[in-house]
Amino acid sequence: MHQSRVARNIRLGIKTLLLHKLRSFLTTLGVVFGVGSVVAMLAVGEGASAEALERIRKLGSDNIILDSIKATEDVQSGSVRSRISIYGLTYDDEDRIGRTFEAVKRTVPVKLVRKEGRLGDRTLEVRVVGTSPVWFDLVRREVIAGRLLGAEDDHGSTNAVVLTEYGARRLLATENSIGQTLRIGGGYFEVVGIVRNEVSSEGVQVPDEEVDAYIPIHVARGMFGDYVVRRSSGSREQEFVELHQIIVQVRSTEEVAATAAGIEAMLARFHKKMDYKVRVPLALLRSAEATKRTFNIVLGSIAGISLLVGGIGIMNIMLASVTERTREIGVRRAIGAKRGQIISQFLIETVVLSSVGGAIGIGVGALIPWLITLFAGMPTVVTAYSVVLSAGISLAVGLVFGLYPAVRAANLDPIEALRHE
Amino acid sequence: MKAPPGARPPRGAAPAGQGAAAVVSLREVAKVYRMGEAEVSALAGVSLEFAAGSFTAIMGPSGSGKSTLLNLLGCLDRPTSGSYFIAGEDVSRLDDDQLSEIRLRKIGFVFQSFNLIAQLSVRENIELPLYYQGWPHAESMKRAEELAGIVGLGGRLEHRPNQLSGGQQQRVAVARALANDPEVLLADEPTGNLDSATGVQIMDLLRGLNEQGKTIVMVTHEPNIAAYAAARVHMLDGRVDRIEE
Ligand SMILES: Nc1ncnc2c1ncn2[C@@H]1O[C@H](COP(=O)(O)OP(=O)(O)OP(=O)(O)O)[C@@H](O)[C@H]1O
Ligand SMILES: [Mg+2]
Numbered sequence: 306m307h308q309s310r311v312a313r314n315i316r317l318g319i320k321t322l323l324l325h326k327l328r329s330f331l332t333t334l335g336v337v338f339g340v341g342s343v344v345a346m347l348a349v350g351e352g353a354s355a356e357a358l359e360r361i362r363k364l365g366s367d368n369i370i371l372d373s374i375k376a377t378e379d380v381q382s383g384s385v386r387s388r389i390s391i392y393g394l395t396y397d398d399e400d401r402i403g404r405t406f407e408a409v410k411r412t413v414p415v416k417l418v419r420k421e422g423r424l425g426d427r428t429l430e431v432r433v434v435g436t437s438p439v440w441f442d443l444v445r446r447e448v449i450a451g452r453l454l455g456a457e458d459d460h461g462s463t464n465a466v467v468l469t470e471y472g473a474r475r476l477l478a479t480e481n482s483i484g485q486t487l488r489i490g491g492g493y494f495e496v497v498g499i500v501r502n503e504v505s506s507e508g509v510q511v512p513d514e515e516v517d518a519y520i521p522i523h524v525a526r527g528m529f530g531d532y533v534v535r536r537s538s539g540s541r542e543q544e545f546v547e548l549h550q551i552i553v554q555v556r557s558t559e560e561v562a563a564t565a566a567g568i569e570a571m572l573a574r575f576h577k578k579m580d581y582k583v584r585v586p587l588a589l590l591r592s593a594e595a596t597k598r599t600f601n602i603v604l605g606s607i608a609g610i611s612l613l614v615g616g617i618g619i620m621n622i623m624l625a626s627v628t629e630r631t632r633e634i635g636v637r638r639a640i641g642a643k644r645g646q647i648i649s650q651f652l653i654e655t656v657v658l659s660s661v662g663g664a665i666g667i668g669v670g671a672l673i674p675w676l677i678t679l680f681a682g683m684p685t686v687v688t689a690y691s692v693v694l695s696a697g698i699s700l701a702v703g704l705v706f707g708l709y710p711a712v713r714a715a716n717l718d719p720i721e722a723l724r725h726e
Numbered sequence: 727m728k729a730p731p732g733a734r735p736p737r738g739a740a741p742a743g744q745g746a747a748a749v750v751s752l753r754e755v756a757k758v759y760r761m762g763e764a765e766v767s768a769l770a771g772v773s774l775e776f777a778a779g780s781f782t783a784i785m786g787p788s789g790s791g792k793s794t795l796l797n798l799l800g801c802l803d804r805p806t807s808g809s810y811f812i813a814g815e816d817v818s819r820l821d822d823d824q825l826s827e828i829r830l831r832k833i834g835f836v837f838q839s840f841n842l843i844a845q846l847s848v849r850e851n852i853e854l855p856l857y858y859q860g861w862p863h864a865e866s867m868k869r870a871e872e873l874a875g876i877v878g879l880g881g882r883l884e885h886r887p888n889q890l891s892g893g894q895q896q897r898v899a900v901a902r903a904l905a906n907d908p909e910v911l912l913a914d915e916p917t918g919n920l921d922s923a924t925g926v927q928i929m930d931l932l933r934g935l936n937e938q939g940k941t942i943v944m945v946t947h948e949p950n951i952a953a954y955a956a957a958r959v960h961m962l963d964g965r966v967d968r969i970e971e
Contacts, residue, residue: 313863321845636841639802640855640902641830643823719802723837 318653329658332622335615336662336702337669339608340695344670346604347691349677350597352684357593364586365443367410369553369565371398371572372582373546392580393546398572402553406567408560413440414522415550418529420490422517424476431472431517433489435525443552444503444513449473450480451498458497458521464528465521466494469502472517487518492528494520561587612698615662616706623655623710627717634714635722644715651714655707656700663699667692748775748811749909749941750799755808755818757794757964768794770964772808776910776943781936783952784945786961792945793914795961799943800833800912801825813909830858834903836913840895842887848874848898849883855906873901877931893924900931904940911935913944917951929954 322329364370373393396414403412415436422431434440441453449470458465466487468478476487478496487494502513513519533544553568555561565585572581627634634647642650674685757769769791776782784792797803798810801817804825810818817828829835834855842851849870856866874880877897879890887895896916903911913932917925933954936942944955952958960967 309863310860317846317850324845632841633843636837636843637854637858638826639800639829639835639841641826641833641858641906643826643858645823646858720797723802723841 314649314653315657318650318657322654322657328622332619333615333658333662333665335611335618336659336699337615337666339610339612339615339702340663340666340699341669341673342604342608342611343695343698344667344687344691345673345677345685346600346608347694348670348674348685348687349600349604349683351686351688351691352674352678353593353596353600354590355686356684357590360589361586364584364589365552365554366587366590367555367558367561368443368586369555369561369568370584370586371551371553371568372584373549374580374582375544389543389545391545392578394548394551394572394581396547398575398581399548399551401571401575402551402568405571406564408556408564410554410556411439412554413437413443413552414548415440415552416522416525416547417516417549418489418520418525419533420529421488422476423488424478424482424485424496427477429475431476431489432515433466433518433520433525434513434516435520435522435529437522440519440552441500443554446500446502449499449501451483451496453498453500454519454521459523464492464494464524465497467498467500467519468496469500469513469516469518471502471515473499475517489518489520490529492524494518558587561585612702615659616702619655619658619703620706620710622658623651623707624713626654627651627710627714630714631717631722631725634717635719635725638717638719639723647715648708648711651711652704652707655710656703659699659703659707660696663696663702666699667695670695749778749813750943751775751811752798752805753809753811755798755805755810757791757798757803758806767964769798769805772964772966774959774966776941778941779936779939780957781933781942781955782944783955783958784943784961785947785949785952785958786967787947790961791964792961794964796912796914796943796945799910800835801828830855831906832909834906834908834911836896836899836903836911836916838915838918840887840892840899840919842895842898842902844887846887847883848879848885848887848890851887851898852901852905854902859906869905870901873904874898876904877901891924892920893927896920896924896928897931900928900935904935908940910941910943913942915945915947917946917948925951 371394375390375392399412399414403409413436415434418433418435419430420433422429422433436454438454438456438458446453451467454465454467466489468476468482468487473479473482476482478485478499480499482496483498485496487496500519502516531545531547533546534542553564555564562585565583569583572583637647637650670691671687674687677683678685752772752774755769755772756767759766759768772791772795784795786792794803798805801812801820802825804820805818808818809816812828812832815828817825820828843854846854849867852870852873853861853866856869861869871880871883874883877900879894879897879901882890882894887898890898896919900916911932916932917928920928929951932942932944942955944951946952956971958970960970
């Protein structure tokens with residue numbers, strides 16, 4: 306019976322509000338925008354951190370990625386027609402990092418080789434990564450066909466090569482290509498597997514983007530050496546780079562920051578120029594959090610102001626309603642309604658108003674992130690939690706801003722109220 | 727209709743037990759309104775008894791305290807001094823919630839300007855006292871139908887008040903006042919907003935209710951309306967001037 310009484314009270318409240326449809330609707334707008342901002346804010350924040358987590362998943366949260374970069378002074382002073390630039394990470398660097406830092410679990414060398422590749426009738430320039438089998442442990446890559454590089458490939462009699470999905474597509478390789486011979490430069494390799502490679506997304510460059518194949522590093526070194534010849538617009542440029550990248554895996558995420566700092570200090574000591582870059586995927590989380598904070602401040606202020614204005618709007622309308630309905634209040638009191646019953650009647654009306662506003666606001670709030678994703682390309686996630694929170698907020702706005710008008714209604718003197726014109 | 731409403735002029739409380747079945751009795755009731763410095767004495771030393779089943783009209787010039795008296799009888803207000811018993815219970819010292827409860831259970835009001843609630847249907851208006859009493863919806867709906875039948879509006883249950891004539895609205899108000907089966911029905915100029923023919927219909931309705939045993943106290947300044955009552959209390963300057971039976 307009690308249940309139906311509540312339902313009846315709400316029904317009567319709605320009925321009263323529907324007497325002034327436009328007014329009631331306009332009154333809810335503040336709550337609509339306030340709640341909308343809350344949902345949108347949380348969706349953007351959630352999207353940013355989900356994206357950060359995704360980036361970290363791609364790169365490994367306990368990894369530090371060192372890249373060789375061509376120092377700027379080398380690039381500028383290219384007046385000689387043919388010259389050698391020597392730069393980047395070395396085998397010694399990798400070795401030293403592995404030996405010096407206790408927190409370092411293992412290191413993975415990455416050497417990029419660009420050679421002509423031929424599979425069957427197809428010939429094109431391929432980008433090959435020379436690395437150790439551990440690579441596949443660090444960056445989990447799904448095997449599409451065949452197998453990954455293993456320890457045996459380091460010393461095996463035949464040279465093994467694993468194609469990426471990307472490379473397989475370029476070379477027109479299929480599952481049937483397993484066991485076939487791929488010529489890279491002057492060397493012969495047996496295709497042992499095909500793996501899926503990650504695609505880089507905005508802000509995250511995965512180490513094997515646009516890489517066609519993987520081969521064991523010492524095979525790469527032995528067969529192709531450390532010289533790279535680049536021809537560009539008639540000039541011939543030679544580079545000497547030992548390693549293009551070193552991936553350092555740290556024992557635990559807590560030790561990542563300190564280890565990265567240590568590695569930076571060490572590299573600074575052994576390198577005369579800044580021909581390397583240290584990237585810490587975990588740091589991406591921090592930038593994501595910064596984005597989240599910015600959005601929280603901006604949308605949070607909008608939400609707060611809208612809710613305040615919305616709440617005051619509701620309060621204002623309810624006060625007007627109390628004045629308008631003074632006589633009704635007098636009649637109800639004369640009939641025997643207690644103060645508390647008058648309070649609950651008006652509170653129900655305000656809560657209905659704010660809840661309807663909240664419901665519309667949740668709809669609007671789900672639409673805004675969708676538009677943000679559509680036009681700004683920012684990832685957003687509307688969570689159930691944000692919807693529940695917003696529903697709670699709109700309820701609270703109704704209660705807080707409805708209380709004063711309701712108490713005022715209840716405190717009217719019945720006789721005065723009955724005499725009111 | 728024989729037991730006349732007992733009432734004693736000025737001084738001296740109406741002796742207890744004078745009207746054996748007095749539902750409502752006032753003893754030396756005074757009501758003083760404060761308006762800043764000034765004090766307005768709206769009622770002074772009023773002692774009255776209203777017997778069960780009586781029909782009393784309160785008359786007097788404007789400002790003589792009729793409405794003030796009726797509001798006290800209806801527990802809308804508390805006397806400044808004196809005591810007020812309704813069905814044997816002293817209500818002059820009750821707090822707001824307790825007074826509401828007395829109004830809810832023991833009093834029915836009919837107003838000059840009908841005072842129906844505009845957004846509610848006839849049925850919902852009549853149900854209102856039952857709603858506040860916490861009646862189950864199905865039962866209060868049935869009771870509202872019965873009451874609408876009694877006042878002759880059985881076919882208008884789903885109408886809105888503004889779809890009814892003044893006389894019909896006042897009938898709804900009477901039905902609403904009867905919903906809680908009150909000890910006493912209070913009416914402040916119930917015909918004041920009606921033309922004389924419609925007024926007569928309302929008075930016939932009230933007389934019928936009184937004949938069935940309902941205690942009625944009515945304020946009016948129209949002698950022909952007051953004639954429906956068995957007794958007339960004449961007020962003057964906040965006092966009972968004389969009682970005519
Ligand atoms: N709330 C109030 N504050 C101050 N004075 C009041 C108040 N209510 C009534 N009075 C005064 O009390 C006196 C009695 O008023 P009351 O309304 O009872 O008169 P009445 O007999 O009903 O008159 P009418 O026939 O005009 O309705 C009047 O002098 C009035 O001015
Ligand atoms: Mg009056």
